């Protein structure tokens with residue numbers, strides 16, 4: 001990708017808003033579009049280029065909006081279509097773009113399509129979803145009578161029995177999120193039409209929820225296949241049947257032709273793809289194939305998982321380097337990476353990969369940010385990450401709201417696991433860690449709402465908040481501002497070649513970026529131990545400091561959680 005022909009998003013930074021936790025404007029304790037409109041200065045001040053908005057569509061909110069009952073409206077909980085139009089206009093006036101969440105692997109069970117599909121086995125929309133009779137010879141509702149043995153992402157089987165018809169419907173996520181049948185061309189056309197409607201309205205692209213799961217491996221006679229059994233469970237993994245299924249590239253190419261091709265606007269498409277490999281990602285993001293611009297891969301956020309996400313191990317630095325290194329190399333010539341630590345599904349990175357003790361919280365938050373933002377790819381900042389927001393000190397089950405956590409608790413405890421241990425794992429890994437309200441100031445509800453917040457504000461907001469950081473040049477916020485500006489200023493940050501250094505070192509993450517004779521050396525000490533930089537990387541001696549996260553010190557020493565970007 002020679003300089004000058006690179007797409008606009010190679011030098012862009014995206015900011016993700018999870019609307020229910022960003023800013024409330026009407027006192028009901030839930031964030032909304034009015035709140036976002038009030039806080040646009042925060043985005044301008046950070047310098048981000050794109051806003052990715054998690055779902056604001058009408059929804060029963062079983063999965064906080066990832067269960068959509070109408071693709072072409074706004075839930076009154078969040079505001080109105082008129083406010084969405086206002087947001088598009090306000091962002092464009094500030095030189096920013098708006099990317100909407102597109103959730104089309106499944107709908108809500110309250111979507112009119114599903115209501116119609118469910119109404120009878122002869123409904124013209126029956127085939128819009130995955131309906132199957134019980135497993136051969138078994139009666140509906142018998143244990144194990146589900147059509148396949150797949151385990152849902154949100155615990156239990158992926159099949160829900162509909163008593164009225166005696167058939168099961170497929171839901172890879174919660175039972176209130178039935179999977180759409182993309183084999184049916186009418187389904188695909190209805191979705192493309194909806195997407196064009198949003199683009200015509202002025203939105204600038206889509207973040208596509210679990211888009212690599214839309215193609216299921218189905219035999220010609222309609223049979224779906226069991227997967228390998230999961231350890232200690234009566235269920236199996238259906239991954240081989242729905243992660244990057246047989247028609248996935250065909251569907252995405254069709255979507256590209258029908259929705260995006262020939263549009264003059266500068267758009268952005270990013271596919272969320274759990275389980276995607278780097279080889280597949282190269283195909284998905286090869287511009288010549290016309291699929292998506294970039295994908296969210298999950299390898300690095302799975303490195304600390306044991307048998308499941310609830311079984312957590314410490315992250316080993318050499319594993320992270322091997323993983324990121326492979327993705328950087330794999331998409332160096334063709335394709336593009338997206339870069340993230342945090343999002344609304346992950347615990348807070350400063351608590352998980354950094355060190356959120358009072359001494360090192362700021363330093364580790366800025367160190368992790370530097371490490372990520374200096375890679376080649378498009379960085380994503382999740383709301384509050386730019387403030388160093390950390391995990392929440394959950395005390396009891398009542399503190400949790402997330403459907404994944406609550407389902408897991410029911411299943412794990414009923415399977416005989418120790419409730420205290422289950423709660424412990426939820427405390428570290430629950431998605432609710434990412435979903436506590438943004439900490440704007442030190443007031444009782446952190447400036448998020450005048451009412452009762454839907455999920456408690458982290459008590460640490462009295463110290464960790466935007467107001468306290470805005471004017472402080474040493475704050476996490478100020479550091480994010482500098483990182484974002486650096487990507488805009490230096491083509492080498494956006495486009496330079498990536499070379500990993502010290503692949504075996506446990507504490508120091510180091511790499512170079514090079515473009516047109518300019519080379520940056522990035523060194524990050526991801527530990528509490530100081531290291532002798534000059535003996536580790538002699539080329540650092542005398543190099544010019546472009547950006548660092550700690551006050552000036554001995555150039556030969558890398559202090560705990562210190563990050564430096566040097567020009568060689």
Ligand code: ISL
Nearest residue numbers: 063066103153173209210274309345404
């Ligand atoms: O969060 C996860 C694991 O804890 C993931 O498995 C997550 O469910 C997966 O990444 C898909 O996420 C997306 O689709 C889900 C929704 O709940 C998530 O919020 C969304 O990002 C279903 O729509």
